[in-house]
Amino acid sequence: MEKLTRRGLIAGAAVTGLVPASPFAQTSSKRGGTLTTILTPEPPILVLGVNNQGPTALAAGKLFQGLLEYSFKLEPMPLLAKSWSLSDDKRTYTFNLQENVKFHDGHPMTADDVIFSITKFHTELSPRARPIFNKIKGATTPDPLTVVLTLDTPFDPFLLMFDTSTCAIVPKHIYAGTDYRTNPNNQKPIGTGPFQFVEWQRGNFIRMKGFDQYWVEGQPYLDELIYRIIPDSQSRALALQTGQVQLTQANDIEPFDIPRFRKMPNLEVELQGWEYASQLSWIELNHRVKPLDDVRVRQAIGHAIDRNFIVSKLWFSIGKAATGPIASTTRFYDPQVAKLQSHDPNKAKALLDAAGLKPNARGVRFTIRQLALPYGEVWTRLSEYFRTALGQVGIEVVLETTDAGAWAKRIGDWDYETSTNFLSQYGDPTLGVERSYVSSNIKKITFTNTGGYSNPRVDELFASAREAEDPAVRAKAFSDVQAILCEEVPQIWLMELAWPTIRDKKLHNVIRTAMGPNAGFGQVYFE
Amino acid sequence: VIRLAHLAAERILKIVAVVIAIAVTNFLLIHMAPGDPASVIAGESGAADAQLMAQLRAQFGLDKPLATQLAIYLGHVLQGDLGMSFRQGRPVAGLIMERLPATLLLTFTAFAFAISAGVTLGAMASRRVGRIADSIITVLALAFYATPLFWVGLMLVLLLSVWLELLPSFGMATVGANYTGWAAIVDVGEHLILPAITLGLFYMAVYARLTRASMLEVASQDFVRTARAKGVPEGRILRRHILRNALLPVITFAGIQAGQLIGGSVLVETVFAWPGIGRLAFDALLARDYQVLLGVFLCTSVLVVLFNLLTDLLYVLIDPRVRAA
Numbered sequence: 001m002e003k004l005t006r007r008g009l010i011a012g013a014a015v016t017g018l019v020p021a022s023p024f025a026q027t028s029s030k031r032g033g034t035l036t037t038i039l040t041p042e043p044p045i046l047v048l049g050v051n052n053q054g055p056t057a058l059a060a061g062k063l064f065q066g067l068l069e070y071s072f073k074l075e076p077m078p079l080l081a082k083s084w085s086l087s088d089d090k091r092t093y094t095f096n097l098q099e100n101v102k103f104h105d106g107h108p109m110t111a112d113d114v115i116f117s118i119t120k121f122h123t124e125l126s127p128r129a130r131p132i133f134n135k136i137k138g139a140t141t142p143d144p145l146t147v148v149l150t151l152d153t154p155f156d157p158f159l160l161m162f163d164t165s166t167c168a169i170v171p172k173h174i175y176a177g178t179d180y181r182t183n184p185n186n187q188k189p190i191g192t193g194p195f196q197f198v199e200w201q202r203g204n205f206i207r208m209k210g211f212d213q214y215w216v217e218g219q220p221y222l223d224e225l226i227y228r229i230i231p232d233s234q235s236r237a238l239a240l241q242t243g244q245v246q247l248t249q250a251n252d253i254e255p256f257d258i259p260r261f262r263k264m265p266n267l268e269v270e271l272q273g274w275e276y277a278s279q280l281s282w283i284e285l286n287h288r289v290k291p292l293d294d295v296r297v298r299q300a301i302g303h304a305i306d307r308n309f310i311v312s313k314l315w316f317s318i319g320k321a322a323t324g325p326i327a328s329t330t331r332f333y334d335p336q337v338a339k340l341q342s343h344d345p346n347k348a349k350a351l352l353d354a355a356g357l358k359p360n361a362r363g364v365r366f367t368i369r370q371l372a373l374p375y376g377e378v379w380t381r382l383s384e385y386f387r388t389a390l391g392q393v394g395i396e397v398v399l400e401t402t403d404a405g406a407w408a409k410r411i412g413d414w415d416y417e418t419s420t421n422f423l424s425q426y427g428d429p430t431l432g433v434e435r436s437y438v439s440s441n442i443k444k445i446t447f448t449n450t451g452g453y454s455n456p457r458v459d460e461l462f463a464s465a466r467e468a469e470d471p472a473v474r475a476k477a478f479s480d481v482q483a484i485l486c487e488e489v490p491q492i493w494l495m496e497l498a499w500p501t502i503r504d505k506k507l508h509n510v511i512r513t514a515m516g517p518n519a520g521f522g523q524v525y526f527e
Numbered sequence: 528v529i530r531l532a533h534l535a536a537e538r539i540l541k542i543v544a545v546v547i548a549i550a551v552t553n554f555l556l557i558h559m560a561p562g563d564p565a566s567v568i569a570g571e572s573g574a575a576d577a578q579l580m581a582q583l584r585a586q587f588g589l590d591k592p593l594a595t596q597l598a599i600y601l602g603h604v605l606q607g608d609l610g611m612s613f614r615q616g617r618p619v620a621g622l623i624m625e626r627l628p629a630t631l632l633l634t635f636t637a638f639a640f641a642i643s644a645g646v647t648l649g650a651m652a653s654r655r656v657g658r659i660a661d662s663i664i665t666v667l668a669l670a671f672y673a674t675p676l677f678w679v680g681l682m683l684v685l686l687l688s689v690w691l692e693l694l695p696s697f698g699m700a701t702v703g704a705n706y707t708g709w710a711a712i713v714d715v716g717e718h719l720i721l722p723a724i725t726l727g728l729f730y731m732a733v734y735a736r737l738t739r740a741s742m743l744e745v746a747s748q749d750f751v752r753t754a755r756a757k758g759v760p761e762g763r764i765l766r767r768h769i770l771r772n773a774l775l776p777v778i779t780f781a782g783i784q785a786g787q788l789i790g791g792s793v794l795v796e797t798v799f800a801w802p803g804i805g806r807l808a809f810d811a812l813l814a815r816d817y818q819v820l821l822g823v824f825l826c827t828s829v830l831v832v833l834f835n836l837l838t839d840l841l842y843v844l845i846d847p848r849v850r851a852a
Contacts, residue, residue, distance in 0.1 A: 408570025
């Protein structure tokens with residue numbers, strides 16, 4: 001782990017080889033063409049920060065750029081920052097910016113825009129960036145292409161905060177002094193990305209064209225990029241099948257359609273590219289509901305479900321079974337301690353007996369209400385499987401259905417018994433895992449520790465991992481916390497999710513980094 | 528004339544009252560749904576904190592008491608301002624005007640197709656009642672009446688887009704082709720055929736059944752026998768005596784349907800990715816984008832009321848007896 005971090009920090013500039021440095025030799029054969037793909041659901045606004053939904057990141061990732069990208073192993077790679085370094089006291093980060101970077105309105109991008117974006121724009125707007133960028137106590141620009149950020153205390157995962165979806169660099173001359181959420185530019189976004197916004201017909205399509213002053217010489221290769229809004233999953237599958245679109249990503253295609261597309265000779269299915277998000281799905285337990293506060297009951301539920309069945313039969317092997325609270329692609333995952341209850345209904349029954357929950361005349365030990373996640377067919381099937389699996393050990397599950405608005409509201413209000421949830425981990429447990437388990441984050445807001453699990457030792461370990469500057473110390477704390485959580489199962493972790501990217505085989509360079517299809521597409525070309 | 532003007536004034540007053548009542552009811556109904564736009568946005572963003580929720584609610588005006596919100600909304604509506612979309616930060620009126628033409632094009636094509644094909648088929652069936660043509664038409668009408676719309680749509684797509692590769696399977700026009708003039712019309716037309724047929728087939732079936740039943744009933748009445756005894760040619764009897772009298776229930780139903788069609792068809796717009804107003808309303812409902820939803824409801828209810836008025840006028844035109852009543 002330590003090696004990985006240091007290599008990312010110090011030798012960052014050496015990785016520049018990943019950014020094509022000699023475009024002249026290749027451009028002629030790669031240049032041209034229009035890529036038509038899908039966006040679903042339709043995002044409300046295309047400025048990251050003002051809106052941070054998944055589809056927004058996907059489309060706006062072509063218009064905006066962050067300072068860094070990340071390799072599949074989460075090592076930082078240069079994007080708007082050409083190189084970077086960290087001071088010996090691990091508090092001061094220096095970023096050297098790329099030269100000749102222009103916004104789509106022709107204004108040059110400078111260190112001022114970067115500092116504005118980090119310390120003003122995203123700190124004001126983004127709940128994820130806010131607590132971390134608030135650690136910045138000094139932000140200076142020794143020259144227009146250098147940014148120096150000084151933190152109050154060392155913060156090891158700091159460099160994971162600079163991808164486009166977390167910290168897109170926005171034009172200061174347009175946003176400074178305005179209400180960011182209602183700025184007219186939000187309707188006609190201006191960034192530094194390889195593509196420039198042209199037109200958005202709501203409910204129909206978003207059209208972008210290659211930016212002719214893009215800072216990477218010769219890129220982007222594509223002339224145009226079109227996102228079609230197709231709300232129905234079967235219509236999306238048909239659009240891909242008939243070649244009306246040449247690329248699908250995220251949740252465009254339902255898992256049960258994937259085997260069919262794997263067989264089509266002109267298409268390629270890729271599963272890489274979600275390492276930064278590393279979403280983990282789980283059955284969300286409300287610890288205030290008896291008997292879910294009993295660790296034996298939670299372990300019994302863990303024994304009752306078959307994760308391999310969920311992966312292979314519901315998700316058609318897209319993704320893999322969870323082994324603990326930290327996804328295997330996230331930093332500090334410890335395979336030695338991350339071990340969950342095996343699928344063993346008899347053990348589940350024994351644990352429930354031990355907890356004093358004997359079956360009644362109908363064979364029912366107790367009844368819980370599962371609030372199904374309204375995010376499409378496969379999530380409904382998951383809740384149905386949950387009902388069956390728990391029914392086999394004597395737990396009666398009653399399914400409740402709802403829509404997305406009511407779901408978010410009820411989770412935020414702790415108004416549920418069990419539900420399904422999935423959260424991104426953003427590369428480091430301090431950034432994306434801690435929030436679901438520490439007692440200081442038990443809040444009436446979605447995506448906090450809504451379950452209400454509380455263990456002082458867990459709080460302590462997460463705190464020390466957050467504050468320690470030595471990655472080895474952090475690794476030790478995270479290993480300990482994984483061992484405790486796997487034993488106490490505050491949530492029933494199910495799967496490390498992956499999302500299929502399906503592309504025409506003639507389309508290249510789509511998935512290059514841990515940002516997958518969210519990345520900029522400057523390098524994407526048709527054969 | 529004075530009586531007519533009086534009637535019209537009364538009618539318009541009624542319309543205004545109905546529309547205001549609709550606006551208030553919708554406002555209250557929508558706010559009864561659990562969740563608000565801020566919680567939806569937080570849910571979709573994968574991260575949230577108290578500051579974000581407070582920012583959003585203040586921006587949307589949701590931090591004020593409900594009665595105040597209603598008063599503000601009604602005040603704006605009376606000035607002809609439908610407000611801003613919470614999510615998109617754009618004027619609701621603009622959003623609706625952007626999407627309404629697509630819906631009107633689709634639904635009126637479907638409507639015209641349904642009426643013309645339905646009445647023709649119904650008339651044909653009633654003339655050949657009990658024979659093979661009647662059986663075929665009746666069975667087909669029943670089948671289309673009973674089959675879910677989205678399934679018919681997907682089957683049409685499979686046949687005409689996937690296997691025969693004749694028509695595009697989604698959207699309203701070829702994006703980026705920049706067609707103009709005739710080419711643009713043909714392009715939209717090609718995109719229009721599948722959704723219009725899908726949407727129209729159900730109503731066609733209804734009209735066919737309605738026309739057939741109504742014509743059979745009229746055909747057995749005395750004045751038809753009299754006409755036949757007078758020696759009026761069979762074709763003329765059918766057109767002037769039977770069909771014209773049989774059309775009244777069809778018009779009643781068409782009036783209702785025209786009103787419904789304004790709201791768009793969420794199902795067909797979804798399956799064919801048709802950028803209409805039905806989909807706008809549906810997405811706004813899921814997102815709790817109150818202003819947009821209210822705007823769409825208000826807009827469509829005004830149109831429905833107008834269509835009812837139009838239907839009443841049509842009665843008078845077709846059947847002079849209605850005027851007396």
